[in-house]
Structure formats: C-alpha cells, structure tokens
Amino acid sequence: MLKALLKVRLAYLWASMFRSSTKTKTSKSSLSKVGLALLVLYGFGTLAFVFGAMYSAILEPFHKAGIDWLYFLLAGLFSAGIMFISSIFTAQTQLFESKDNDLLLSLPVPPSYLLLSRIFILFVIGFFLHIIVFVPSLVVYLMKYSLSVSQLICYFVIFLALPFFSLAFASLCGWLLAAITSRMRSRTLFTMIMSLLFFAVYFYINAQVQSYIQYITSQGEAIAEAIQGSIFPLFWLGSAIAEGNFLYLLLIVLFCVVPFALVYYIILKNFIKIATTKSGSAQIAYVERAFKLRSAKHALLRKELSRYTSSAMYMLNSSLGLLFGIIGAVFLAIKADDLLRIASKMAIDELYIGVIAAVALCGLSTMNLISAPSISLEGKSLWIPQSLPVPARDVLLAKAKLQMVISIPAMLITQIIIAFALQLPLEYNFVLFALPLVFTVFAAFFGLYINLMFPKFDWVSETVAVKQSASILLTMLGLTVAVVIPIVLYVFVLDKHMDIFTYTLLFTAIFGIASLMLYRYIDGRGAKRFEGLQ
Amino acid sequence: MQSFLGGNEMLRIENLTKSYGDKVAVDNLSLHIMPGEIYGFIGHNGAGKTTTLKACCGILNFDKGEIFIDGLSIKADPYGCKKRIAYIPDNPDLYEFLTGIQYLNFIADIFGISAHERKEKINEYSELFDLKANLAQHISSYSHGMKQKLAVISALIHSPKLIIMDEPFVGLDPIATHKLKQLMRKICDEGGAIFFSTHILEVAEKLCDKVAIIKEGKLVISGTMSEVMGNTSLEDVFLELEEKDA
Numbered sequence: 001m002l003k004a005l006l007k008v009r010l011a012y013l014w015a016s017m018f019r020s021s022t023k024t025k026t027s028k029s030s031l032s033k034v035g036l037a038l039l040v041l042y043g044f045g046t047l048a049f050v051f052g053a054m055y056s057a058i059l060e061p062f063h064k065a066g067i068d069w070l071y072f073l074l075a076g077l078f079s080a081g082i083m084f085i086s087s088i089f090t091a092q093t094q095l096f097e098s099k100d101n102d103l104l105l106s107l108p109v110p111p112s113y114l115l116l117s118r119i120f121i122l123f124v125i126g127f128f129l130h131i132i133v134f135v136p137s138l139v140v141y142l143m144k145y146s147l148s149v150s151q152l153i154c155y156f157v158i159f160l161a162l163p164f165f166s167l168a169f170a171s172l173c174g175w176l177l178a179a180i181t182s183r184m185r186s187r188t189l190f191t192m193i194m195s196l197l198f199f200a201v202y203f204y205i206n207a208q209v210q211s212y213i214q215y216i217t218s219q220g221e222a223i224a225e226a227i228q229g230s231i232f233p234l235f236w237l238g239s240a241i242a243e244g245n246f247l248y249l250l251l252i253v254l255f256c257v258v259p260f261a262l263v264y265y266i267i268l269k270n271f272i273k274i275a276t277t278k279s280g281s282a283q284i285a286y287v288e289r290a291f292k293l294r295s296a297k298h299a300l301l302r303k304e305l306s307r308y309t310s311s312a313m314y315m316l317n318s319s320l321g322l323l324f325g326i327i328g329a330v331f332l333a334i335k336a337d338d339l340l341r342i343a344s345k346m347a348i349d350e351l352y353i354g355v356i357a358a359v360a361l362c363g364l365s366t367m368n369l370i371s372a373p374s375i376s377l378e379g380k381s382l383w384i385p386q387s388l389p390v391p392a393r394d395v396l397l398a399k400a401k402l403q404m405v406i407s408i409p410a411m412l413i414t415q416i417i418i419a420f421a422l423q424l425p426l427e428y429n430f431v432l433f434a435l436p437l438v439f440t441v442f443a444a445f446f447g448l449y450i451n452l453m454f455p456k457f458d459w460v461s462e463t464v465a466v467k468q469s470a471s472i473l474l475t476m477l478g479l480t481v482a483v484v485i486p487i488v489l490y491v492f493v494l495d496k497h498m499d500i501f502t503y504t505l506l507f508t509a510i511f512g513i514a515s516l517m518l519y520r521y522i523d524g525r526g527a528k529r530f531e532g533l534q
Numbered sequence: 535m536q537s538f539l540g541g542n543e544m545l546r547i548e549n550l551t552k553s554y555g556d557k558v559a560v561d562n563l564s565l566h567i568m569p570g571e572i573y574g575f576i577g578h579n580g581a582g583k584t585t586t587l588k589a590c591c592g593i594l595n596f597d598k599g600e601i602f603i604d605g606l607s608i609k610a611d612p613y614g615c616k617k618r619i620a621y622i623p624d625n626p627d628l629y630e631f632l633t634g635i636q637y638l639n640f641i642a643d644i645f646g647i648s649a650h651e652r653k654e655k656i657n658e659y660s661e662l663f664d665l666k667a668n669l670a671q672h673i674s675s676y677s678h679g680m681k682q683k684l685a686v687i688s689a690l691i692h693s694p695k696l697i698i699m700d701e702p703f704v705g706l707d708p709i710a711t712h713k714l715k716q717l718m719r720k721i722c723d724e725g726g727a728i729f730f731s732t733h734i735l736e737v738a739e740k741l742c743d744k745v746a747i748i749k750e751g752k753l754v755i756s757g758t759m760s761e762v763m764g765n766t767s768l769e770d771v772f773l774e775l776e777e778k779d780a
Contacts, residue, residue, distance in 0.1 A: 283671070284671055285667070286634075286666060286668065286670040287670070288653075288657075291649040291653060292639075294643045295643070298643070299639075299640050300644075303629065306629075306632055307631050310631035381628060381629055381630075383593055383621070383623050384629065386593040387593050387616065387621045388616060388641075389614075389644065390613070390644055531595070
C-alpha cells in the first residue's frame with residue numbers, strides 16, 4: 001500500500017514538473033522533453049557551479065590550518081539550511097493542505113502511510129537541492145586533495161542522513177503554519193507577512209554571505225576551536241567525514257534521524273485534525289449594496305486580480321522581482337554616492353551605469369511571473385471562460401494585462417528612485433526607463449505564451465501551477481536567456497562595432513517587436529488554441 | 535453569419551461527429567429542440583452526452599456536422615450563440631477565490647446586465663434557492679449543493695433562450711431539486727428551451743417533453759415522451775435498448 005502511495009506521489013511530482021495538460025503533439029514531443037531536461041540541467045549546473053566556487057574559496061585556508069572538518073561542516077550547514085528554507089511552505093501545502101487529503105483519508109489507508117508518502121515527496125524535492133549544494137563540496141575537495149574509503153563512506157552516509165534533519169524542522173514549521181492559519185480569516189495576509197519576514201531574513205543573510213565567508217576564512221581556527229568545545233553535533237558532522245570516524249558518523253546520523261522520527265510521530269498524532277480543519281469558515285452576512293457595473297474586459301481583469309490577491313503564494317512567487325527592485329532601488333539611493341565614486345575611479349561612463357541599472361531591472365523582471373501560471377490556474381474552471389460570450393483573446397489579454405498593471409507602476413517607482421539617486425543626463429535616463437518598461441511588457445506576453453504552450457490544469461494544489469510547472473520553469477529560463485544573450489553578444493562581439501546607447505535602443509526595439517509579435521499570436525492563433533484547450 | 539432554414543428551432547444539431555483519437559465519442563448525431571421544450575438526454579456513462587452538450591456550448595470543437603443555436607451557427611458565430619445560452623456543467627467548478635455575489639456580478643458584467651435587472655434576478659433566484667444569506671461567503675466554503683445552486687443562478691442571470699445542463703440535479707437537496715424542476719418548466723412555458731442530461735429516468739419521464747437516448751455516440755431513439763415510451767416506462771425502454779446489443 002505504501003509502495004502504491006509513493007508511486008502515485010512520484011508520478012504526481014513528475015507530472016507536475018514535466019507534463020503538460022494539453023493533448024497536443026507539441027507538448028509530448030521528444031524534442032520538447034529533451035529541451036526541458038537540458039534547461040533543468042543548465043539551471044542545476046549553474047547553481048552547483050556557484051556553490052563549487054564558494055567551496056573552492058574556503059577549502060585551501062582550512063586545509064592549511066588542518067581544519068578540513070570545518071569545510072565539510074559548512075557544506076553540510078549550507079545544504080541543510082537551504083533544504084529547510086525551501087521546504088517550509090511546501091511542507092505546509094503538501095502535508096496539510098493538499099486537496100486530495102479528504103479522498104485519501106476516506107480510503108483504508110493508515111494516516112501514517114499517507115503522511116510518510118507526503119514526507120517522501122518533500123524528501124525527494126529537498127534531495128535535489130541537497131545534490132546541488134552538498135555534492136560540489138566533495139567534487140571541489142577531490143579536485144585538490146584525496147579522501148580514503150572510510151571518509152567517502154562517512155560522506156555518503158551523511159549525504160543521505162542530512163535531509164532528514166532539515167525535513168524534521170521544515171515539517172514542524174509547516175505544521176505550525178498550517179495550525180495557525182487553518183482558523184484564520186485573513187490567512188492570505190498572514191502568510192504574506194510571514195513570507196516577507198522570512199525573505200527579509202533570508203536575503204539579509206544572503207547579502208552578508210561574502211563577509212561571513214571572509215570572516216570564517218580568516219577566523220577558521222578560532223571558530224573550529226569554539227565549535228569543537230561546545231557544539232558537539234556540528235563537530236561530529238565535519239569530523240566524521242574529515243577523519244572517517246565511524247563513531248562520529250553514528251552520532252550524527254542519530255542526531256539527524258531521531259528528531260525526524262519525533263517530528264513524524266508528533267505530526268502523525270495531529271495529522272487528521274489539521275488536515276481536516278476547514279479554513280476560516282466564519283459566516284459573513286450578505287448585505288445588499290448598489291451594483292457597480294463593469295465592461296466585460298474590466299470584469300475579466302478584476303477576476304484575475306481577485307485570483308492574484310487571494311493567494312499569498314501566488315503573489316510572492318510571481319512578484320519577487322518587483323519587491324527586490326524597489327528594495328534594491330532604495331538601497332541604491334542610500335549608497336548612490338559610494339557607487340558613483342567607485343564608478344568614477346574605475347572610469348566607468350555614466351551611460352554604462354544607466355545601462356547596467358536598466359539591465360539589472362530587466363534581470364529582476366525575469367522573476368515576475370504573474371501571467372506564466374495564469375492559464376494553468378483556471379484548472380477545472382476552464383469551462384467558465386470558454387462558455388462565456390467573450391472572445392478568447394480578451395480572456396488571455398486580461399491575464400497579460402494584470403502582470404502589466406502590477407509590474408509597470410512598481411517598475412516606474414523603482415526607476416524614478418534610481419533616476420533621482422544616479423542623477424544621470426536626460427538621454428541616459430531614457431535608456432534607464434525605456435528598456436525595462438518594454439521588457440516588462442515582453443515578460444507579460446512571454447509568460448502567457450509559454451503557459452498557452454504548456455498549460456497544466458490537473459493540479460491538486462495551486463502550488464504546482466505557480467511553483468513547479470514546466471511553464472514557470474521555461475518562462476523564467478526563457479526570460480533569463482533573453483537578458484543574458486544581449487549582454488554576452490555585446491561584451492564578446494559587438495563592443496567594438498556599436499556604441500552602448502545605440503545597442504540598448506536596438507534591443508529595446510527588438511523586445512518591443514517581440515512583444516508585438518506575441519500580442520499578434522495571442523490575438524489570433526493563441527486565442528484559437530485557448531478555445532481548444534481541455 | 536450563417537443561419538439554417540426551416541422553423542424557429544432553439545437548438546439544431548446536424549450530423550454531429552466528434553472523435554478523441556480513435557474513439558468516436560459522438561457519431562453522426564442529429565436532433566432539434568423547439569422553444570418551450572424540455573429535452574432530456576439519456577445514456578450510460580461514456581455514451582457521449584457530455585461531449586454533445588459541450589459541443590453545443592462551443593467549449594468543445596467537433597469534427598463534422600453543424601450546431602445552430604436560435605438560428606446561429608456555433609462555428610460561425612460562437613459569441614452570438616453563447617449570448618443566447620447558459621451552460622451548467624456536471625461538476626460546478628466555479629471560481630473559488632470569489633464570493634458568491636462576486637461571481638454573480640462577474641457573470642452579469644460579462645453579459646452586460648443592467649444594475650436593476652441583476653439586482654432583481656439575484657434576489658429572486660438566490661431567495662428561491664435559499665442561498666442569499668451565503669452570497670458574501672467565498673465559494674471555496676460552499677458545499678457541492680450550494681455551488682450547484684450558484685451555478686444555476688448564474689446561468690439564469692441573463693435570461694438565456696436555451697439552457698444546457700449536464701446532470702443538473704446532482705448534489706441538490708430535495709427542496710432545491712423540486713424548485714429547479716418547477717423553474718425549468720416555467721422557463722420553457724415562457725418560451726425558453728432546456729436541453730439536459732440525466733441518469734434519473736423518473737425525473738426525465740415526468741419533466742421532459744421530448745427525450746433522446748444515446749448509446750456509444752449514436753442516437754438510438756428520440757421523440758416525444760409518448761413516442762419513445764409507448765405503453766411502457768422510460769426505464770423499460772432504456773434498459774431494453776441497453777441490453778439489445780449487449
């Protein structure tokens with residue numbers, strides 16, 4: 001029975017990431033599967049490379065100081081931390097808020113199996129991240145030094161045990177979140193605030209990583225001494241690998257697995273209660289008010305806005321670029337003098353600063369993915385727009401429009417702050433404003449286009465459509481490529497042949513034309529495709 | 535704008551054929567519904583009822599044939615057709631992130647219903663189906679029956695000429711079922727038409743003016759209730775037809 005549940009969960013995970021709901025030949029072709037696999041590999045490879053570079057920076061000083069164990073400990077801590085962070089909200093939705101909880105609980109399936117199968121999926125997702133973060137530490141180490149068989153065994157066993165530790169605490173936090181929000185009426189607001197706080201802490205730590213690494217590198221021996229004498233589990237983790245010590249290995253494995261077993265037991269005792277508690281069902285009395293009439297197009301846009309604001313997860317995952325843009329602009333405004341002084345010392349032209357800021361804003365726009373899951377989010381209610389007397393183009397354009405309505409004002413605020421901070425000449429400001437604004441429009445149409453090609457309607461939880469679907473992945477990667485290619489092209493090929501101002505205007509025009517082409521597609525063949533979706 | 539000749543049929547299906555891959559879901563099906571008629575559509579699971587109903591609503595493309603709604607071709611003028619009809623699916627999957635009243639307003643906005651008319655209709659039907667007190671609640675908190683009631687109210691808000699319903703009584707309580715049946719009769723007495731699928735043969739027998747039985751995508755019998763039933767019951771006819779080729 002457990003095997004069957006695990007198979008279903010794995011199939012669901014696979015389908016949520018790689019299978020589209022459409023029955024067209026395009027979505028099933030081997031070419032698109034290979035392309036998708038390559039893109040995933042590219043994404044994973046890039047992240048692994050970043051971590052490898054970081055490990056490379058700290059390995060040598062640690063090795064020279066004879067504290068290799070601290071190197072492995074840091075790799076373990078990075079990995080456990082990232083697994084924990086990435087799993088909290090997924091744990092909340094996957095463990096306690098899945099729409100098939102009622103169905104599965106009605107079957108003669110022990111809740112323990114049900115919970116185990118759900119945790120298994122969290123384990124699999126976390127394990128992918130673990131590979132990206134932890135394995136480069138071994139590769140980097142073996143490139144410079146060697147490990148004995150016993151050290152390798154210890155590394156491998158810890159590699160398997162660490163996800164349990166992260167999972168235990170992520171599940172516990174997910175459970176607490178689910179328990180708190182299950183009775184709340186302002187659930188979206190609460191989740192939003194919690195997530196923003198969480199992100200703030202996460203990015204603060206992220207921003208300080210470089211200085212932390214420098215500190216750790218310079219103070220490695222003192223840190224090692226402090227940990228060795230007080231935080232034993234951390235010492236066991238690093239030393240088990242560095243020394244190939246099986247006693248430490250046993251201790252650290254127990255340290256990872258026992259909390260997991262305890263958390264599993266605690267959650268299991270409360271699983272049915274939490275999974276079956278309906279959210280915020282307090283009665284709201286209906287009071288008749290005067291009706292505000294809207295045009296069909298306006299009504300469609302409002303409907304999209306209601307969907308967007310009803311889900312903290314959708315808002316956060318699809319609008320991070322806007323948030324970072326504004327935070328970054330404020331930071332830039334504070335540090336503008338320092339930045340301009342450095343630029344002046346490095347003899348960087350003001351125009352380049354404007355272009356760099358514009359490109360950075362385009363880069364942030366790759367994280368604005370409001371339209372990318374919008375068709376998938378229709379889910380089982382797809383029959384509504386299809387049966388109503390509104391052209392499919394209007395239904396689709398409302399989805400792209402929502403992204404523009406939200407992104408353009410936020411982008412303008414960001415640009416105005418940057419413009420005031422940098423005090424660039426007027427024509428340079430044109431670059432700062434034109435390129436990101438046109439790219440914002442392009443991103444909205446591009447996300448919609450990709451979702452039209454790779455819709456996913458058979459989701460059980462909205463998380464799948466918003467975070468894990470092929471449409472999201474492809475949109476993000478496609479937009480990243482659209483930002484990176486012009487940079488690479490200019491730096492390596494066109495630098496000598498074209499001035500940066502003309503080049504930026506050229507790409508502004510290219511994104512403008514691409515937006516127009518996508519609009520034309522959505523207006524014509526895209527609308528036909530939407531009408532035929534099932 | 536294409537129009538068919540002959541009569542004022544509210545719905546005319548001509549040689550409808552729809553396949554899913556190799557499987558023929560609906561095979562050369564033809565029927566027509568006149569104003570004032572309640573037309574029952576009966577068949578076992580997978581017989582092709584929902585496919586036919588969805589094709590009539592313009593939410594499913596078909597391979598061959600034609601469908602006319604009040605004289606307009608669903609292929610040539612889908613929006614004109616959709617303005618004249620209302621569709622209630624077998625499962626009321628509505629926008630769960632909206633409240634009941636927000637959903638009704640959304641539908642009313644799409645159909646361009648005036649403030650006065652929408653107020654009148656929303657009050658009338660939400661009181662009839664005892665849903666008015668729940669209109670401020672999010673649809674996600676509704677039971678299946680409440681969602682079904684909301685789907686019915688939203689379907690009636692623009693006074694459609696033709697209502698297409700897929701298993702409309704599933705999930706409704708006996709009182710709501712009774713009220714819906716009365717309402718269906720009233721709508722047709724006032725010149726509307728209803729085309730609906732059902733598995734409840736007793737309801738079809740009592741409620742419908744005409745009935746069609748579909749089997750493996752093919753229309754096996756259709757006509758007025760007395761033509762189809764003769765001296766037996768609809769259940770007997772249906773079971774006899776089902777067993778014929780079994």
